[in-house]
Amino acid sequence: MAVYYSLGLDIAGVTTDxxxxxxxxxxxxxxxxxxxxLGKLPNDRxxxxRLRKNNKKYASVSSLKxxxxxxxxxELAEEQTKFIQEQLTEVRKNHWPLLPSSIPLVVDTPLDTRELLPFLGFHRTSKIKAHIKGMNSYNELVKRSIDEYYEGRPPYADLIGSVPVRFKTILAYSRTPYVLAKNLFETYPRACIRELNTVIPTHPLHELGYGGSAxxxxxxxxxxxxxxxxxIxxxxxxxxxxxREILTDHELDAILxxxxxxSGNPPSFKPNPNHILFQKSQYLKRGVNLNRGLPKGYRVVAYLYWDIIKIVGRV
Structure with a gap:
């Protein structure tokens, strides 16, 4: 009996706890x-x-600042990866003893930003002119095609730009060797909700305005x-x-x-194309310019392949 596991990380709020x-x-x-x-990924404070508790060097320092x-x-990144491993250890101990050591991870932060990097790295006027020739909007300079399609924030915008960088430091200290599009994927909860809305006509979902807790x-x-x-x-x-249970909007995003x-098949963890939207033709129908291609490892739930999602525990 094949059992598939997946970690979901809503990391956008890591700086605000x-x-x-x-x-x-x-x-x-x-x-x-x-x-x-599994709780909140530790913020800086x-x-x-955790460093004061786990590292003798900081044991006598009373001020977190x-x-x-x-x-x-x-040191900070290592504490975040340790937290994830601690939570998974608790899951094995108290819930799922057969939990494998390597689990695919899906995160809501930009991972493949190569579409933007050429412009960011250009200094010569001629290269900049060649890169922007034919662009219809300044958004094409700061947003990937997929960000424009789902009305996502620019990956390097002031409010969110630190998150991709912080996430890469966490990956660097992870015990699991993550490889983009194999066991590491990017998604956007708002995009998932938009796509699911097309297959759940009797229960309209909301892309925005669902903050708080239930x-x-x-x-x-x-x-x-x-x-x-x-x-929900x-x-x-x-x-x-x-x-009794409490579910926050951020936990809902992490579930998504x-x-x-x-719905994928190990060991590649490549999602089933009947369940997951990632073919260019699906996007082109809506007029998005995808001449520069889709981000590697970008996945969106576009098919309701389950009847129920049970919250069976909290660590």
Missing amino acids: TSSLVISRKVISSREIECIL ECAR KILELATVD HWTGLAWTSPNNNLLDN RGIGIVGMPGV CSVVNL
């Missing part, structure tokens, strides 16, 4: 997905707190945000009967990240 990590699994012949909520002044980037009473979800409720119910997420890769 709102990132979320989720692990999901699915028996290939089943239409049920199980997921475990939490990394400093001072630790951040003294700590190196590699409470599972043991029987049903409640939330002051109806958009969040619509998304439409996607088919439920908690355990009789067990994780399910992107659960």
Whole structure:
């Protein structure tokens, strides 16, 4: 019985302590997905707190601000990767003892930005002119075609530009050797919601305005945000009967990240083209200029290949 596992990381909020990590699994012949909520990826202050606890060099430093002044980037990144391994160890110990050591990862941050790099690296006027000739918008200089298509932020914009860089430092210290488009993928939760909207006509989903949290009473979800409720119910997420649970919008995004890769076939982890939207023709229908190609490893859920997603635990 083949069981597929996938990690989903909503990392966009890592600087504001709102990132979320989720692990999901699915028996290939089943239409049920199980997921475990793994908590927030440590932000800078939490990394400093962990360093004070785990590193003798900082044990006597009372100020977290001072630790951040003294700590190196590699020390902070290593604490973040240790956190992920600690959470997976807990999953093996208390939930899924057969969890493999290497698990594919899907993250909501730009990974393949080669479409933008030529312009960023040009200094000669002639090369800049050649690169921009024929462009219809300045957006083509700062956004990849896929970012424009799904109305995503420019990868190197001020509000989000630090996230891809930070994520690469985490990858550098990961015990798992991640390879883009093999066991490492990029997605965009808003894009997943947009595509799922085309196959869930009876439960309209909301791309925006679903912030906050929802409470599972043991029987049903409640939330002051109806958009969040619509998304949770439409996607088919439920908690355990009789067990109270809280689900934030960032955890919902992390779940969406994780399910992107659960319909693939190991060992390549290449998603099933019947379930995942990644063919150029699908995008070209909407008039997006993809002459420069799609980002490597970009995946979007575009087919509801499950009936239910159960939250079966929290670490």
